[in-house]
Amino acid sequence: MSGQLSPIDTAKFVAAKRACDFVEDGMRLGLGTGSTAAWLVRCLGEMVREDGLRITGVPTSVRTAELARQVGITVTSLDEAKWLDLTIDGADEVDPELNLIKGGGGALLQEKIVATASDRMLVIADVSKQVQALGAFPLPIEVVPFGWRTTKALIEETLTSLDVLGDQASLRLNGDQAYVTDEGNYILDLHLGRIGNPRQLALVVNQIPGVVENGLFIDICDVVITGHGSGKVEVRDINTGTTEEDRIEFVDNSNLFSDLND
Numbered sequence: 001m002s003g004q005l006s007p008i009d010t011a012k013f014v015a016a017k018r019a020c021d022f023v024e025d026g027m028r029l030g031l032g033t034g035s036t037a038a039w040l041v042r043c044l045g046e047m048v049r050e051d052g053l054r055i056t057g058v059p060t061s062v063r064t065a066e067l068a069r070q071v072g073i074t075v076t077s078l079d080e081a082k083w084l085d086l087t088i089d090g091a092d093e094v095d096p097e098l099n100l101i102k103g104g105g106g107a108l109l110q111e112k113i114v115a116t117a118s119d120r121m122l123v124i125a126d127v128s129k130q131v132q133a134l135g136a137f138p139l140p141i142e143v144v145p146f147g148w149r150t151t152k153a154l155i156e157e158t159l160t161s162l163d164v165l166g167d168q169a170s171l172r173l174n175g176d177q178a179y180v181t182d183e184g185n186y187i188l189d190l191h192l193g194r195i196g197n198p199r200q201l202a203l204v205v206n207q208i209p210g211v212v213e214n215g216l217f218i219d220i221c222d223v224v225i226t227g228h229g230s231g232k233v234e235v236r237d238i239n240t241g242t243t244e245e246d247r248i249e250f251v252d253n254s255n256l257f258s259d260l261n262d
């Protein structure tokens with residue numbers, strides 16, 4: 001890859017680049033999944049290769065593990081690392097309280113386990129991910145394949161009784177087959193439109209037998225870095241209540257994007 005990035009990739013890149021300021025030598029780091037998290041992994045790989053940064057990464061998916069190894073990051077399992085200093089990940093939606101919808105890429109289960117096992121979670125996102133209320137993005141629910149149709153019916157029934165289901169749940173597909181997560185499960189996407197009470201919904205859904213985990217991340221995220229196509233970034237910290245603005249230049253560096261050059 002060379003030359004200019006598209007505005008959306010610039011927004012993802014500048015958010016990822018700014019997130020690298022939070023990474024310190026020796027950290028055990030949760031590495032998220034998705035196109036935004038991939039920019040982070042590339043930027044961290046460059047810091048490892050060029051600046052001698054020593055970090056140990058715990059990836060949240062097979063594809064993040066592959067990319068991390070490819071760019072030179074030492075990778076370990078969560079069981080080996082036990083506890084992490086920081087997790088940096090993308091999101092599908094971020095609300096004003098820094099609650100999230102995640103799992104658009106199917107990695108929500110490992111992502112939630114890893115983020116919860118971290119001192120802090122930092123989310124990187126382009127500005128399109130900011131919403132006033134969660135739910136326009138379909139909410140992913142990871143379910144075990146056994147009896148998934150019954151689980152789906154139970155979810156729909158439960159949500160209808162709560163008056164929150166906008167439409168039916170749909171099984172996520174990969175071609176004409178069910179999409180299978182890294183943990184061997186299926187994903188049901190709930191088309192809700194707007195989630196009035198995400199905290200309640202997250203608790204209720206997880207009570208249904210067959211549900212493994214849902215894509216609502218409530219009170220898990222500490223900091224959100226929002227990137228814009230112009231290079232502007234906003235850093236919002238829920239603990240300090242502060243928002244800072246910054247600007248990052250995109251520097252064309254073919255080493256940085258070596259995995260995209262194939």
Ligand SMILES: O=C[C@H](O)[C@H](O)[C@H](O)COP(=O)(O)O
Binds near residue numbers: 103
């Ligand atoms: O399962 C995937 C993850 O939750 C991603 O972090 C999320 O879908 C955002 O992905 P992207 O950065 O590609 O928009």
